[in-house]
Structures are given as structure tokens and as C-alpha cells.
Amino acid sequence: MRSALTLKLLTSSEYGSIAAAATFGLPEVLGGERNWDYRYCWVRDSAFTLYSLSRLGYYDEAEAFVHFLMERAVETGESGLQIMYRMDGGEKMPEVDLSHLSGYAGSRPVRIGNAAYQQRQMDIYGEFLDALYISTKARGKPAYAVWTKISRIVDWLSRNWHLPDRGIWESRGEPKEYLSSRLMCWVALDRALKIAEFHSLPADILTWRGERDKIQKTIIEEFWNHEVGAFTQFKGSSTLDAVVLLMPLVKFINPRDPMWTSTLKAVRKHLVRDCLVKRYINTDENDDGLEGEEGAFTICSFWYVEALARTGYVADARLLFEKLHTYGNHLGLFSEELSETGDHLGNFPQALTHLSLISAAIWLDRSLNGNKADPGYFEFKMMEDPDGIY
Template sequence: MAGRIEDYAIIGDLEAAALVGRDGAIDWLCMPRFDSPACFASLLGSEDNGQWWISPADRRPCNRRSYRGDTLVLESVWETVGGAVKLIDFMPPRGEVPQIVRIVEGLSGQVHMRGELKLRFDNGRIVPWTRAMDSSTVSAVAGPDSAFLRCDRGVRMSDSKTCTTLDFSVSAGQRIAFVLGWSPSHVAAMPDVDTEAAMEKTLEFWRRWTAKCRYEGPWRDVVMRSLITLKALTYAPTGGIVAAATTSLPEYIGGDRNWDYRFCWLRDSTFTLSCLLRSGYREEAVAWKDWLVRAVAGEPSDLQPLYGVAGQRRLVETPAWWLPGYEGSQPVRFGNAAVDQLQLDVYGEVLNTVYSAVRAGVPIDRHVWSLMASFMQYLEKHWEEPDAGFWEVRGPRRHFVHSKIMSWVAADRALRLARVAGQRNSTERWRAMRREIRDEVCRQGWDDELGYFVQSYGSRRIDASALLLPRLGFLPPDDRRVLGTVEAVRRLDHHGFLRRYSVDDGGQDQVDGMSCGEGTFLACSLWYADALAMTGRQDEARAVFERVLAVRNDVGLLAEEWDPVARRQLGNTPQAFSHVALVNTAFALHGTRNQPRRSSGTR
């Protein structure tokens, strides 16, 4: 049975990632990259859908675990009657093939250890043909996939058609290593691995990378772990950053909001670029910008909300009928149908990201300006249309206020970019468009009786995305409408955390036609902290921020949501959006710690 979402730590090699539970089980792994079919999928089913566990024979959770310093090398420690043992898990930087290395180290006494390897290719569905190559190597193959397991001498391995069993003992000072690798079945590579050298190489890689961090304020350890997590979710060959390492972890236990997040969202782009640049990771920021430009190249009408890690567009959503889902939450989905939605806000996100890069001194080729101009030509004709909005609702299109504001952002950033590029042919039209959008939003999106910006024209809903208004520059932080909206957002509070938007009287969320509730959205609470800081309420902002920090798991990771009643994480994990928001909020609070309260005048 899978653990709670917060029971998992991540290891990765910047092309793929595995989730390791407190019990020493790897319950999720896609090979050879984030969006490949899973070969361990017990997270969404049972052990028979793929798992690899190693632990003391009684299989209880470890006593404690942590990453080794500022790295992605995980260490789990068990203390037993017979002695203590440490399990070291990591994925070396990608070489010839992707690999997981697991080293069992005896700390004291002698501990009897066991393990089971159940490989299941094609998202936990296909049992491979498994055979022993020699006394220390097992090979598995099915269709396009093959894998091998190598272990040190002294480990008794027994094989059945469905499982490889490991049985061994470890004494104080002894280290026993295991290597699991994947390769295409027509290659079937099984390179020799010096596990000690691989560990030192991995540690050195992360130490060099984390040494570049520029953040020196309070919460540095927290910020560093979030940045490491963001790096772990980066697909190094292209620079794309996936939203999470998993698919179909539910936003509500037993509900149907179970989406595939192993792709790259344009909506994350500006937040991510800002996070990386402010933290000192210019190389990663440039790679992310370059991925973005390549992905969106083409006809403006074909712009998608999300793309694959290589920029691929076809991400067809299909249900996995053979997987029962995390704690029975169905359906399990691979692919994401949001790829076909009209989400007008993403045009503003792309232009805002390019403008932010230019402001930071990142060079932009002339053809990029031409691409941005073509986006504006499309948006000029379509910004008045209803769309699916920020939250990707699967229901009727609406005139979402955030989408209109992001169209205003597109026009505003296009004007600024035009000045830099010396292209002024369309500036009068864009200036008029910017003015028209602002007037319309302030007329139809602002409800003077309610005293806040609503979610969509004609609605009374409060939406946490309105907290982004001052950050986007649509209105200044001390505008009475911003202050009123920030105050109104408090009604989304659920035991100290914010929901995404208001719910009906029954507590059920009906915005997209689904009858399930959900937890609180962690990024929304962090946006609230940002808005509080920008409006001069620093003490309240810090309290909100530290409340979010308190719900990270034992190794500093955040999923998408938090259930403050059941006190557990929900949604896909680890969530890039949550960690990006955390880093940006830490910068915002550190930067405002000595600033005086701003005036609350009206405009």
C-alpha cells in the first residue's frame, strides 16, 4: 500500500525522478524521462504495479531520514534490536543509461535486510520477462523496455516470474550496493558502475550547483531545498521544467480531480524565471526561456497551455483502467486534456517572461520579437472571448478576470519590448488595447458593492488569482481596489490556508462541474503573503509564510495542496509551483523586512 503523499522524498538525475517512501520503497519511477511510462507505479495501485523496496526484514518505516547537506542524496536510518542501518538513495547525473543506486550501510550491530524488486513496464501494466544473468545480475525485458539489477556479492537473490527477492545481512562498517538501470530493449546496456565513485560524483555535482545560490536571507535552508527540488524537476537536455514528478495524485481523496502534471506549463514561466534569476541561476533561467521560445514557436492560434519536456504538443489524455488510483481516487490519467483548452492568459505569460528576461539582461534574438508581435496580432482579435481560465476549468468558457488582466499584461509588456527592440509600428494599437482592457476589467471585473475583483464577469466568486494584481502591475498595491480584494480573499481561509476560489454553501466546489471538494492550494497562501507584504502588512505576511513552511514534509517537500483538517498533503508532488512560490515569497519578505508601511490612498 502506498504511503501518504508527504511520506515521499524525491531523487533524480535531471531527466527522470523516483519517489522513495519512509519504508524504503520506491513506489514511483518513469524511465527514461519524467513523462515516460512508469516502471514502478505502486503509488497509484499496489505492489503488483511495480515497486522496489529495501529495508530491515520487518518492513517498518525508518526512524529518521534527510538529504545529505544541500544535495539530492537521500539517507534513511533504521534502528533495530540488532543494530542500526542506513539506506543511501540517489540517481547519478545521467551517463550512458539512467540508474538508481542504493547503498546499504551498517552503522552498528548486525541487521537482517530484505528487499523485493517488481518491475512493471507500461505504467504498471506489463510484467517483463526476467532472468538471472549471473549470481549478482538480473535482467528484465518487455517490448521497448529493458532493465537490469546488479548487486554486491553476499546478497541472496531468488527470482520468480513476477519478483526478484533480496536477502542479506549488514554489519557495522559494511556497505552493500545495488544498481538498477534502464535501457531500450534493443540495446540492453548493462555498464559496470563504481557505486562509491558515482556517489562522490553526485554529491560533488549538487555541492557545486548549490554553491551558486545568491539568497542570503532568513530561511536559507528552506529556500535552498526548494531550489534543489526545482532543479530536480528540470529536464536538462531541453531546459523544460515539469510541474511535478507524478500523475493522478488526487486533489481530494476519492475524488476525480486527478491530473497528469509531468509536463511544462506556460503559466509557470514568469514565476519560474524570476525565481531562478533572483537566486543566481542564470544558466537555468536562460535554458527555461529558450525551451519556452522553442515550444511556442509557430502559429499564435496553436499556442497551448502546456507542452512536453521536449516541447511536444500531443499529450493525449487517456485513463489507465488497470490502476485503482491513489487510495481509490479514480480515474488515473496519463496525458492532459487541458492541452486543448483555450487559455488566453498564457499569451500574457509568454510576453511577460520574455520581458522579464530582457530586463535581466538576457539576450533575445530578433526572431523572438517577431514571434511576440504575432502573438499580439492574434490576441488583439481574441482577448474579448471567454476561455477556460487560470484554473483550467472543464466546463463552459467564461470571461475570467485573470485572463483579461493577463491580456492587459501582454499589451503592456509588448509596448515595453517595442521600445527596447525599436519596433514602434503597432504601439498605438497596443496602447489602445491596454487602455480598453483596463477600463473593461475595472468596470465588469470589479464589484463596487462587494468591494473586490470577482472571478469572472457577472459572478460573485472570490478568486485567489486576484492576489497577483499588484505584482503584475495592473494596479498599485495601495489602490483601494487592491486593498479591498486582498481583504476579501481572507474569506477563502480554511484553517489558516487559502482555497483557490470560493465554494458554495455545501462546501463543494462546482466551478468545473465536478462534485468533489479539495484541499487548500499552497501557492495561493504564498501569494497572499506576497500581497500582504506589498500592502505594508509584513508581520501578517511572515505568519502566513511560516504557516506554509510548517507543512513541508520531513525532507522539505511540498505537494500542490494541503488538507488542514486531515493534516496531510494532497495533489501531485513535489510541486514546482509550490516551491517556486515559496522562493519568491522568501525574497519578497526578505526585501520588505525594513520597509515602512505604504499609504492606502485611493486612485
């Protein structure tokens, strides 16, 4: 409930937009340059937020945000969306260094604005279509005018899903074909198909289904690294990325699939320290263009809890979930990242962290109480995994 309240307070009642955080300039590395302005509405963050609010029954907020996005989509070009907007819907957020400020704990430069708004991030279509799918399940068939614009965006995506981009983490390195983007493009086409078929809406079903299946094939064949025993960060890489934890959460892969259980073990080996999870490890292969080693990403830590629960390691998930709660402040709030000593790093409070906490809590509750109302639920007690995740 504390996390739901936080998400609500980050939501604009006037515009329906949802801020990623309430602050700017708080460092991800003390004394370093990873200092960003998060007081804007990211399509990715907001769509994930809607997912959590909808699971709690707050559909008015979901509808208001979808309306906010549709207004933006109508105003932009064929591809439909940019990755982020000002809270009032403005499209430009020029990044400016405030050189007269010394920064928190000497962390410079202090920036306002965010140049990432100019990036291409193909994952936003998956988050947006998933949010729309959830909204239509609660509120029924979308208006025809809305669907006409959505179908044009999906048509564009079906032709362009392979484009290299900056990935879900907004790398300031070279564009690549990231797993995060490929996975969420699959989600976009999958959810668009579900909406069209369930509500009998006009769509190029055969093309969408064909492209969705091509994406699935490319992920299995081009992002799996046999030596690592896992799906890796970008096409042809050997680097792990915690975004892989989303694969069973978005129903791309069965959590019992051997490729998934092997990936989960690789994540634990390379990215997990106790209950804290790094989003990736900076190497020459995946240089993100910035100096300094960041802390553990709190959202990834809660993704890990949910992935464990979905895979059947419910007792482990519960233990780590309770451990993570000890890192919250006296109000139960979380920042973007955590240091190994428990210091809060990055902007605060962060919507992504609190929405992932809600999602993990709901799934863990279902797993512990044997609630099979969700079609994705499995009777985990019957699982046999002699090796175990540990």
C-alpha cells in the same frame, strides 16, 4: 534554497522545459476524481518558475526555457502557443484512464496524459511575455527573428484578448471571460510594450497601448462587484478567486488602492482559513465540472503572504509565512494542495508552490529589511489603515 533546488530538478537540461510536477494520479480529493497527470511543461507554471529562478540569478535556465518556447511558437499557428507541451516539446498528450489501477487511497480514475492541452487559456500570453521581459532585462535585446515572431503573437492577442476560455485553473466547465485571463492579457501587452520601447524594436505601439488600456478599463468596470467589494472570478460574477492576489504582484494595481485593500479583505473573509487559502469555492455560478471539494491551494497561500507584505501588513505576512513552513514535509517540500488537517494533496512536489514560496520570501525579506532597490517598494511603516486587514 530547497525550493530552488526542487525547481532545478524539475528542469530538463536537454530541452529546457520545466515539469509542473514529477508525479501523476495523486488526488486533490481523497477517493475523488480530481486526479491529474502533471508530468508536462505548462507555459504558465514554467514562466512563473522562471520568474523565481531569475530573481535568484539563475538566468541560464530562463534563457533555455525561452528558447524551448520559441521553438514551439515557430511551429504553431498565428496565436503562437498552446497551454502545455510534453517535456520533449511534443504537442499531444491524450488523456487515458488506467482502469486496472485502484488509485491512491481509492482515488479513481487514474489518468495519464492531460486533455487540458486542447484548452484555450488566454493567460499563458501574460506569463510568457513576463518571462521574456525578465529575460531581456538580464540578457539584453532579443534577436530580431525572435522579436518578429513575438510581435506577431502580440498582434494576434491585441485582436483576441476578449475571447472566453477555461481560465488559469483549467476549468472543465463552460468557457467564460475569467479575471485571470483578462489580467494576464494586460500583462502580456504591458510587457511587450516595455520590451519594444526599451530596446527600440519595431512594433504597433499605438495599437498595443490602446488595447492594453482597454483591458484595464474592462477589468475595473466589468469585474468589480460593489456588493462583494472585490474583483470577482469572471465577468459579471459574485464569486471570489484567489487569482486576484496576483493583481499587485504583476503591478496591475497599487497595493494602497482602496479597491485592492477591499478585495484583500474579501479574500480573507471568504477564502482564507488561518494561513491556508482556497483558490475558489465551487458554487452553481462557477461550477468547474468536477465533483468533490478540494483542499487549500498552496500556491495561493504563498501569494496571500506576498500580497499582505506588498500591501503593508508585513508582520502578518511573516507570521503566516512561518506557519506555512510547518506544513512542509521533512525535506521542506510541498504538494499542490493541503487539507485542513495538514495532509498533502495533489501532485508532488509541485513547481508552482515552490516558486511562489521563493517569490514571497524575497518580497518579505525586502519589506523587513527596508531594501528600496526595487522600484515597487513602499515605506510601509508610514501607511495608515485604521481598520486593518483583520
